[in-house]
Amino acid sequence: MGAKRNGASIRRRILARRLRKLREGARLTLDEAAPALDTSASRLSRIENGQQKADVHLVKSMLDLYDAGDVWTEMLELAREAAKPGWYRAYGLGDNSYVGYETEATQVQEYATGFVPGLLQVPDYSRALYEASPLPRPTDERERDIQVRMIRQERLESDDDPLHFVAIIDEAVLRNPVGGRATLRAQLEHLLTASELTTVSLQVLPMGRGAHPSLASGFLILSFGDLGEPDMAYVEHALGATHLEKEPAVTLARLKFERLRTLALAPPESREMIRRIADEL
Structure with a gap:
């Protein structure tokens, strides 16, 4: 890379x-x-x-x-x-965008409740999400954003500048046919491939676990390694997104994520579940 x-x-x-x-x-x-x-x-x-x-x-x-x-x-x-200028500026994104922060991060932890994390999406899955937006956007803008997403994923296989990604995905996300059955199957196959990367740890939170610490929304935690910058929490929601920097909020995010990891299936069992769901399609 x-x-x-x-x-x-x-x-x-x-x-x-x-x-x-x-x-x-x-x-x-x-x-x-x-x-x-x-x-x-x-x-x-x-x-x-x-x-x-x-x-x-x-x-x-x-x-x-x-x-x-x-x-x-x-x-x-x-x-x-x-x-x-950050590389993402050429794609219309500012320095204070999420991508601007992620570019400098060495590790991202994400709990995904509504859709597969962007770092693990295939283009057709991303395209289906953008097309579902109630606000119409020109095709060239959607394709630009998908390209940004694919560029971000390159770091998962980079030797020079790797990004370590720890993901917990709700089982319901894996069963929701975003883009149709063929697109979902391709997405699940990609998750299986990505989960074998040394930079990726993927766990599935199965349905039936009952109440847990983050029923309200998914969230991310970004860490910046030897840059000395404190961790940052980032929350995406239906009307936008918010980044949180104060230590009490970031500490709470860490505690919630660690609790979710104990509730989720281990990576090998998670791959088995993804394979079973893919085979059902």
């Missing part, structure tokens, strides 16, 4: 946090630092919150003002990475 696909959103957040710490370490307030950097306190605040890009020249001035010492090289490289 090719080299790592670049993303900007998480790098920008990491840069922001480190710049804020350097300013605070220099005992400067925003109002004190801004004039010395020939900028406004509001702009500096947006940069320190990851809401606005910081060009390399401004970062150099900040490092000089804050007497950054031996972190110059590391910080400038981080600033250059954060300034690069």
